Amino acid sequence: MTTSPTARRQLVRVHNFGVSLDGFATGHGQALDTPFGHARFRLVDWFFDTAMGRELQGRGPGGSRGIDNALTESGFRGIGAEIMGRNKFGPQRGPWPDESWQGWWGEEPPFHTPVYVLTHHPRPSLKMAGGTVFHFRDASPADVLAEAKQAADGLDVRIGGGPTVVREFLAADLVDHLHIVVVPIVLGRGVWLWDGLEGLEQRFEVETIASPKGVVHLTYTRRTS
Amino acid sequence: MTTSPTARRQLVRVHNFGVSLDGFATGHGQALDTPFGHARFRLVDWFFDTAMGRELQGRGPGGSRGIDNALTESGFRGIGAEIMGRNKFGPQRGPWPDESWQGWWGEEPPFHTPVYVLTHHPRPSLKMAGGTVFHFRDASPADVLAEAKQAADGLDVRIGGGPTVVREFLAADLVDHLHIVVVPIVLGRGVWLWDGLEGLEQRFEVETIASPKGVVHLTYTRRTS
Numbered sequence: 001m002t003t004s005p006t007a008r009r010q011l012v013r014v015h016n017f018g019v020s021l022d023g024f025a026t027g028h029g030q031a032l033d034t035p036f037g038h039a040r041f042r043l044v045d046w047f048f049d050t051a052m053g054r055e056l057q058g059r060g061p062g063g064s065r066g067i068d069n070a071l072t073e074s075g076f077r078g079i080g081a082e083i084m085g086r087n088k089f090g091p092q093r094g095p096w097p098d099e100s101w102q103g104w105w106g107e108e109p110p111f112h113t114p115v116y117v118l119t120h121h122p123r124p125s126l127k128m129a130g131g132t133v134f135h136f137r138d139a140s141p142a143d144v145l146a147e148a149k150q151a152a153d154g155l156d157v158r159i160g161g162g163p164t165v166v167r168e169f170l171a172a173d174l175v176d177h178l179h180i181v182v183v184p185i186v187l188g189r190g191v192w193l194w195d196g197l198e199g200l201e202q203r204f205e206v207e208t209i210a211s212p213k214g215v216v217h218l219t220y221t222r223r224t225s
Numbered sequence: 226m227t228t229s230p231t232a233r234r235q236l237v238r239v240h241n242f243g244v245s246l247d248g249f250a251t252g253h254g255q256a257l258d259t260p261f262g263h264a265r266f267r268l269v270d271w272f273f274d275t276a277m278g279r280e281l282q283g284r285g286p287g288g289s290r291g292i293d294n295a296l297t298e299s300g301f302r303g304i305g306a307e308i309m310g311r312n313k314f315g316p317q318r319g320p321w322p323d324e325s326w327q328g329w330w331g332e333e334p335p336f337h338t339p340v341y342v343l344t345h346h347p348r349p350s351l352k353m354a355g356g357t358v359f360h361f362r363d364a365s366p367a368d369v370l371a372e373a374k375q376a377a378d379g380l381d382v383r384i385g386g387g388p389t390v391v392r393e394f395l396a397a398d399l400v401d402h403l404h405i406v407v408v409p410i411v412l413g414r415g416v417w418l419w420d421g422l423e424g425l426e427q428r429f430e431v432e433t434i435a436s437p438k439g440v441v442h443l444t445y446t447r448r449t450s
Contacts (some may be wrong), residue, residue: 021248021405021419021426021443022248022418022419022422023246023247023248023419054381065327083261146309148355171313173267180246182246182407182441184426184433185424185425185426185429186419186423186424186425186426188421188422188423188424189421189423193247194246194248194411194413196413197247197411197413198411198412198413198414199410199411199413200410200411201246201409201410201411206409206439207439208409208435208436208439208440208441209435210433210434210435211433214433215431215433216434216435216441217238217295218409218441218444
């Protein structure tokens with residue numbers, strides 16, 4: 001049975017989004033060999049250690065199958081389109097030097113859906129193996145979301161990051177479900193997630209759970225009135 | 226059996242220290258009727274709802290006796306002296322208009338030990354009922370700590386806050402045990418705890434636990450080499 005496009009409300013979801021105790025969701029100094037800057041992989045190590053994280057990286061079987069993995073998997077169910085920022089797509093800034101960069105994820109990226117990359121420098125769409133198609137858009141959050149919802153064919157839309165894009169969608173009150181993973185380190189520098197989001201929690205039901213790995217999952221689910 | 230002053234190493238401890246998801250440990254705009262500024266009591270509600278929190282406030286029996294209460298109680302065991310900032314002691318700024326202000330806590334404050342108040346405006350010590358004596362010192366963290374350790378008679382010294390004082394003691398690497406309580410709200414403004422503390426976690430063993438009340442306890446215990 002497939003889901004009819006009109007059978008349910010499409011949700012806008014953020015999942016598995018790591019943030020340091022001091023609120024930085026990526027480090028300072030992103031470059032080709034440091035996609036998260038000086039944070040290195042400390043905000044995502046918990047994710048890479050799960051069974052699904054290992055699978056996505058092609059590292060074979062193994063990995064944890066507890067709460068971290070369950071929440072990881074939840075972030076991939078029922079997603080029909082993705083929106084991400086250009087800094088998540090690649091380390092370049094400004095006009096593209098050429099069109100050779102195809103993202104961090106190799107020939108077959110783990111999205112398998114249309115992916116809308118927000119950038120002031122649009123370029124032709126990029127069709128990858130496994131169903132991922134990167135589209136490049138210079139558009140407002142609301143406008144790109146409208147396009148992504150159409151493309152998602154009744155499924156949900158995931159806001160994939162980075163922090164600037166997640167913050168913009170939260171500030172515009174476009175997010176229905178937010179899953180934050182607090183990693184108990186003090187990064188000191190990087191891209192701060194929380195600017196302009198005072199009172200965010202008032203729109204959501206909040207749950208907290210600490211995992212045995214030492215990270216803390218917080219889920220914010222939009223209140224229904 | 227009493228503890229001999231030389232029987233064990235005296236620890237410097239921070240306990241029950243609430244901080245918002247975005248890292249503010251008190252709100253903006255402290256005043257006589259708003260000791261935590263616009264944060265109101267949102268960073269300490271979890272504490273006031275515990276059995277010990279109720280007891281400290283003279284609100285009689287009742288209150289939770291689970292994880293929040295156990296951690297609250299732990300913060301009061303074995304403390305022989307306290308250090309706090311002037312903004313925790315009162316809402317005034319600059320020279321004292323007179324010496325009538327005796328703290329927020331009434332005739333019998335819940336400290337029952339010497340309490341060193343850091344201020345650029347020293348005034349005579351203040352002896353309260355129940356064993357609390359407020360001393361006012363214009364001193365460095367290390368110097369006031371040396372005095373507090375002497376006065377603690379072999380017991381531990383608690384750094385009571387506010388955030389500016391906790392941050393200074395953390396930056397000077399003077400804290401052995403740090404118990405942070407993350408309240409999953411976005412305050413947006415106030416006094417930020419984390420400035421200048423990059424890499425803090427490297428000196429500590431870290432544990433995390435979420436309480437059913439929805440707050441998250443993080444304990445940082447100094448690594449022993």
